[in-house]
Amino acid sequence: xxxxxxxxxxxxxxxxxxxxxxxxxxxxxxxxxxxxxxxxxxxxxxxxxxxxxxxxxxxxxxxxxxxxxxxxxxxxxxxxxxxxxxxxxxxxxxxxxxxxxxxxxxxxxxxxxxxxxxxxxxxxxxxxxxxxxxxxxxxxxxxxxxxxxxxxxxxxxxxxxxxxxxxxxxxxxxxxxxxxxxxxxxxxxxxxxxxxxxxxxxxxxxxxxxxxxxxxx
Amino acid sequence: xxxxxxxxxxxxxxxxxxxxxxxxxxxxxxxxxxxxxxxxxxxxxxxxxxxxxxxxxxxxxxxxxxxxxxxxxxxxxxxxxxxxxxxxxxxxxxxxxxxxxxxxxxxxxxxxxxxxxxxxxxxxxxxxxxxxxxxxxxxxxxxxxxxxxxxxxxxxxxxxxxxxxxxxxxxxxxxxxxxxxxxxxxxxxxxxxxxxxxxxxxxxxxxxxxxxxxxxx
DNA sequence: CGGTTAATTGAACGCATTCAACACGAGTGG
DNA sequence: CCACTCGTGTTGAATGCGTTCAATTAACCG
Numbered sequence: 266x267x268x269x270x271x272x273x274x275x276x277x278x279x280x281x282x283x284x285x286x287x288x289x290x291x292x293x294x295x296x297x298x299x300x301x302x303x304x305x306x307x308x309x310x311x312x313x314x315x316x317x318x319x320x321x322x323x324x325x326x327x328x329x330x331x332x333x334x335x336x337x338x339x340x341x342x343x344x345x346x347x348x349x350x351x352x353x354x355x356x357x358x359x360x361x362x363x364x365x366x367x368x369x370x371x372x373x374x375x376x377x378x379x380x381x382x383x384x385x386x387x388x389x390x391x392x393x394x395x396x397x398x399x400x401x402x403x404x405x406x407x408x409x410x411x412x413x414x415x416x417x418x419x420x421x422x423x424x425x426x427x428x429x430x431x432x433x434x435x436x437x438x439x440x441x442x443x444x445x446x447x448x449x450x451x452x453x454x455x456x457x458x459x460x461x462x463x464x465x466x467x468x469x470x471x472x473x474x475x476x477x478x479x480x481x482x
Numbered sequence: 483x484x485x486x487x488x489x490x491x492x493x494x495x496x497x498x499x500x501x502x503x504x505x506x507x508x509x510x511x512x513x514x515x516x517x518x519x520x521x522x523x524x525x526x527x528x529x530x531x532x533x534x535x536x537x538x539x540x541x542x543x544x545x546x547x548x549x550x551x552x553x554x555x556x557x558x559x560x561x562x563x564x565x566x567x568x569x570x571x572x573x574x575x576x577x578x579x580x581x582x583x584x585x586x587x588x589x590x591x592x593x594x595x596x597x598x599x600x601x602x603x604x605x606x607x608x609x610x611x612x613x614x615x616x617x618x619x620x621x622x623x624x625x626x627x628x629x630x631x632x633x634x635x636x637x638x639x640x641x642x643x644x645x646x647x648x649x650x651x652x653x654x655x656x657x658x659x660x661x662x663x664x665x666x667x668x669x670x671x672x673x674x675x676x677x678x679x680x681x682x683x684x685x686x687x688x689x690x691x692x693x694x695x696x697x698x699x
Numbered sequence: 700c701g702g703t704t705a706a707t708t709g710a711a712c713g714c715a716t717t718c719a720a721c722a723c724g725a726g727t728g729g
Numbered sequence: 730c731c732a733c734t735c736g737t738g739t740t741g742a743a744t745g746c747g748t749t750c751a752a753t754t755a756a757c758c759g
Contacts (some may be wrong), residue, residue, distance in 0.1 A: 268515040277679075281601060308588075313658075325618060325689075327699070328699050331621075331622050333617065333618055333621040333622065335614070335617065346610075347610075347611075347614070348607035348608060348611040349608050349611055351613055352609075353615075353618075354516070360708080368721095377596065379593075382599055385603065386599070386602065386606065389603065389610060390565035390606060391564050391565060391608050392610055393563075393564075393606060393609055393610045394564075394570075394611060396610060396611060396614060396616075396617060397552070397564070397571075397611035398550065398570075399568055399617050400550065400606060400613060400616050400617055400620060401542060401550055401570075402550075403617060403621060403659065404550040404659045405548050405659045407522065407746080407747095408746080408747065411582055431652065433705070433706085434705075434706060434707095435706095439622075442620065442621045442622045443622075443747075443748095444747075444748060444749080445574050445705090445706080445707095445747075446706095446708085446747085446748075446749080446750095447746090448745055449706060449707055449708085449717085450707080450708080450747090451709075452706095453708085465756095466705080466706075466755085466756070468584050481611035482544070483731080521728085578741085624714080624715090625714080625715065644704080650737070650738085650740060651737075651739095652737085652738095654754095660716090661714075661715075661717080661720095662717060662738080663716075663738095663740085664714090664715055664716075664739090666738060666739055667715090667739080667740080670739075670740085672747095682722095683723095683737085683738075
């Protein structure tokens with residue numbers, strides 16, 4: 266199996282040492298090919314997951330085929346932290362990737378480990394924060410604002426001037442509640458306004474940060 | 483102060499006995515008039531809150547005046563459980579209401595109380611679940627589907643056939659990412675299709691559950 | 700190279716928005 | 730009791746943004 270993205274050190278983005286340790290010790294590392302399903306909506310919530318390498322997306326498929334992408338997870342991030350007994354979302358490998366998986370029961374057996382409990386709470390809170398931001402992105406915003414906000418959230422952590430886009434246009438569209446055509450048009454429009462530029466399809470650079478921030482506000 | 487809604491027993495909808503006890507013992511009960519601010523976005527996250535009576539809404543005000551309602555909280559529910567050091571949302575009294583407030587530091591002093599820690603995690607997970615559902619409601623759905631989904635979420639818990647709508651049309655609109663006009667039109671349309679009926683402005687009955695569920699799917 | 704998928708572009712349509720007018724109810728005061 | 734106002738909700742007509750469907754171009758990989 267060839268990895269589309271280099272293997273990163275989980276600790277850089279890891280929720281916490283304690284939790285990572287438990288995952289490493291009690292879990293197994295699984296490899297998933299691009300578009301492979303990691304868990305399905307309606308499945309019982311049974312495991313905790315941490316991305317080791319690659320990118321994972323969560324999404325929900327509607328009866329009539331419409332798709333809503335929940336979020337994207339990169340190396341070091343945990344996912345599958347859903348409340349309720351069943352998964353609301355499906356998790357899939359966005360590209361070939363490796364995932365560390367551990368049974369919840371195994372983690373629960375260590376309950377009382379204060380540091381561990383705290384780490385799980387922290388991870389859940391981080392997840393909550395991401396959802397809050399997603400709600401704000403999906404609310405009453407124009408396509409321009411949505412796309413700008415999305416690029417912003419990808420770019421703000423990166424120190425390098427050129428940012429990788431792990432996902433395709435369709436995934437962006439389904440994340441933002443737009444069609445792929447609208448996303449495409451909006452991107453060319455943002456380039457026309459010299460706010461961002463795309464040297465490649467999946468790599469972009471912010472040329473006018475102030476303008477992008479205004480849109481994303 | 484007169485209360486627009488009767489005082490309810492928090493325990494019926496309470497997150498957990500342990501947490502409610504702590505809130506009762508260490509917190510204070512405050513009264514807020516309709517539209518009063520409980521905390522503001524950008525404020526430091528300092529307290530935990532539980533609705534005793536009435537209804538609370540959280541919302542975020544954009545620079546250009548657009549409003550996004552985060553959620554509505556009724557008696558027994560906790561709110562203000564935001565990750566991060568600062569509040570992303572403002573909390574306001576939707577109607578006259580009473581709120582039990584406790585300092586986070588006071589709760590943290592009891593850390594190690596296993597039951598309490600668990601209760602806080604549970605409350606956070608419930609909050610996460612609500613956000614997930616909100617994301618799904620805001621995604622690629624028509625106005626009909628959004629409004630239907632909203633009414634559905636209000637109606638599904640209620641055993642009585644007539645459901646109270648605590649919030650006005652503008653709050654519904656800002657929750658669903660629509661305009662007040664669209665919400666109003668959609669409601670009359672749903673009545674025209676004999677799916678729901680509104681004997682009063684803020685009280686409705688579901689006449690055709692199957693049709694409503696289809697829309698909300 | 701062809702063959703395939705992904706992304707862009709174009710034109711027509713439709714749904715939600717916008718701006719405006721109107722209806723309704725509650726509260727106030729003559 | 731009526732007239733008045735204010736807040737809230739509904740309805741109408743025109744506009745516009747994003748969608749839809751279709752065609753074209755670009756990237757990727759054998």
